[in-house]
Amino acid sequence: QLKTLTHADGTTSTYFDKRKLKIAPRSTLQFKVGPSFELIGNYNEVFDLKNSSKKINFQLIPRIDRGFDYIEEEWVGYKRNYFTLVSSFDMDGKDFNQVLKSSYLLKLYQDGTNNNIFRKIKYFAIKIKAMSDEDFSEINLIQHTAKRDKGPQSSPQLCPVIPSPLPKHQIIREASNVRNIAKKKKYDSTFYFHREQNLDGFDIESLVNSYPNDCIQKVARFERIQFASSINVKNPPQKNKYFRLHVILGAVIDGCEFPSDSQYYSNYENIGMNNGSIECFVPLQEMRTPQLIIRGRSPSNYTSYNKTNTVKEKLQSQNLSQ
């Protein structure tokens, strides 16, 4: 009924099947580490401005902290419920102060005479997306605020970030619904770097000055995310459809005019205007989850289906069960 794993930080992940067991909405058992991510690949290359022969190695560090249970060898989420995906990234083990003081160049493409064309990176950013594993189409995700129905909805946004370790699962739990000022302060340096309070020692040309906001995130936190309610979770009506969550680290640069024969052309994404210039997100590295099952709103996916039924209805439910 319950399967529990203990993590390095002493917290535990308890997996259970919502078809068989109902756990209270605010129970800490709703927090759990989900499937680990696999590398899909590295894309465009990045070099240090002051040492242009040295290629930078990136490593995304993503984790799912709510919303997926490991049930009978499969990772299962619920369409109606939230999941949490967090990610930071590493750059050759450099700390964020080193990185923020430097400048980095993105190798865009080679021109007709085999000269490399570089563009200065404004900032690094992480985004997430969901893909159908049947036809590899993108699936819409939606994000709520803690107010849920009473607040606005959006799609998960591109999150500008600087390199950082990923806070442990327990920290993500503790910081998930903080309102208290003292508690916010306690977690502040884990999640944010405040540019306006740390002006000393940064050259005007350094990376820190081209991030879009004074409050710079160290960790991309995608909380209160759900699959769009309109998705079909069955392929033929009987068979489960598989999905995957993807995490993409990219570099944002000014300008989006690239030659159409560039091998990476299709990966560029115009992300719109900022301070009067057109910005473009260029992918550096992508990771993904294993196959995921999303259970829909059918009563058969919940415990109440069995509890109050007659024997006849139970037999029916077994015939219909997926």
Added chain:
DNA sequence: TTCGACACATACGT
């Protein structure tokens, strides 16, 4: 059958 909307319940945070 499905989905938006609203409702209820219950552990958490203050």
Added chain:
DNA sequence: GACGTATGTGTCGA
């Protein structure tokens, strides 16, 4: 310990 909050899910009806 009371009170407001956040979130899983029960339910109604288009």
